[in-house]
Amino acid sequence: MHKLGMELVSGWDIINVAQSIALPSYLIRKFRKTQMSFFYSDADLIIQHTSKFDRILARVFYWTFAITGILILVWLALMATGVLE
Secondary structure, eight states: OOTTOOOSSTTHHHHHHHHHHHSOHHHHHHHHTSTTGGGSOOHHHHHHTSOHHHHHHHHHHHHHHHHHHHHHHHHHHHHHHTSOO
Protein backbone atom coordinates (compact mmCIF):
# COMPACT_ATOMS: atom_id res chain seq x y z
CA MET A 1 0.00 0.00 0.00
CA HIS A 2 1.25 3.46 -0.90
CA LYS A 3 1.30 5.52 2.33
CA LEU A 4 1.04 8.86 0.50
CA GLY A 5 -2.14 7.97 -1.38
CA MET A 6 -2.69 7.37 -5.07
CA GLU A 7 -0.87 9.72 -7.39
CA LEU A 8 -3.19 10.63 -10.27
CA VAL A 9 -0.75 13.06 -11.86
CA SER A 10 2.87 13.87 -11.16
CA GLY A 11 3.17 15.84 -7.93
CA TRP A 12 -0.24 14.83 -6.58
CA ASP A 13 1.45 13.34 -3.48
CA ILE A 14 2.03 16.88 -2.23
CA ILE A 15 -1.69 17.61 -2.32
CA ASN A 16 -2.55 14.26 -0.69
CA VAL A 17 -0.16 14.95 2.18
CA ALA A 18 -1.33 18.55 2.64
CA GLN A 19 -4.96 17.40 2.58
CA SER A 20 -4.40 14.77 5.25
CA ILE A 21 -2.87 17.40 7.51
CA ALA A 22 -5.37 20.19 6.74
CA LEU A 23 -8.65 18.28 7.04
CA PRO A 24 -10.14 17.56 10.48
CA SER A 25 -9.15 14.19 11.93
CA TYR A 26 -12.76 12.92 12.08
CA LEU A 27 -13.00 13.28 8.29
CA ILE A 28 -9.71 11.47 7.78
CA ARG A 29 -10.92 8.59 9.99
CA LYS A 30 -14.16 8.48 8.00
CA PHE A 31 -12.26 8.41 4.67
CA ARG A 32 -10.16 5.44 5.89
CA LYS A 33 -13.31 3.31 6.11
CA THR A 34 -14.39 3.86 2.51
CA GLN A 35 -13.52 1.83 -0.57
CA MET A 36 -11.71 4.90 -1.94
CA SER A 37 -9.27 5.03 1.00
CA PHE A 38 -6.30 4.34 -1.30
CA PHE A 39 -6.63 7.93 -2.58
CA TYR A 40 -5.82 9.39 0.85
CA SER A 41 -2.47 9.46 2.61
CA ASP A 42 -1.84 8.08 6.11
CA ALA A 43 -2.34 11.15 8.32
CA ASP A 44 -0.97 9.50 11.49
CA LEU A 45 2.26 8.57 9.74
CA ILE A 46 2.65 12.04 8.24
CA ILE A 47 1.99 13.86 11.52
CA GLN A 48 4.52 11.60 13.25
CA HIS A 49 7.23 12.59 10.74
CA THR A 50 6.58 16.33 10.33
CA SER A 51 7.31 19.39 12.43
CA LYS A 52 4.75 21.97 13.51
CA PHE A 53 6.08 24.34 10.82
CA ASP A 54 5.56 21.65 8.16
CA ARG A 55 1.97 21.14 9.29
CA ILE A 56 1.22 24.87 9.28
CA LEU A 57 2.72 25.21 5.80
CA ALA A 58 0.68 22.23 4.57
CA ARG A 59 -2.55 23.75 5.92
CA VAL A 60 -1.85 27.11 4.27
CA PHE A 61 -0.98 25.41 0.97
CA TYR A 62 -4.00 23.10 0.94
CA TRP A 63 -6.61 25.71 1.85
CA THR A 64 -5.14 28.22 -0.62
CA PHE A 65 -5.30 25.51 -3.31
CA ALA A 66 -8.87 24.47 -2.38
CA ILE A 67 -10.26 28.01 -2.10
CA THR A 68 -8.67 29.02 -5.41
CA GLY A 69 -10.32 26.06 -7.14
CA ILE A 70 -13.71 26.86 -5.62
CA LEU A 71 -13.47 30.54 -6.58
CA ILE A 72 -12.53 29.65 -10.17
CA LEU A 73 -15.62 27.42 -10.41
CA VAL A 74 -17.83 30.18 -8.97
CA TRP A 75 -16.34 32.68 -11.43
CA LEU A 76 -16.94 30.32 -14.36
CA ALA A 77 -20.54 29.77 -13.26
CA LEU A 78 -21.13 33.52 -12.98
CA MET A 79 -19.60 34.08 -16.41
CA ALA A 80 -21.69 31.28 -17.96
CA THR A 81 -24.94 32.64 -16.52
CA GLY A 82 -24.19 36.19 -17.66
CA VAL A 83 -24.01 37.72 -14.18
CA LEU A 84 -20.46 38.86 -14.93
CA GLU A 85 -19.61 40.23 -18.32
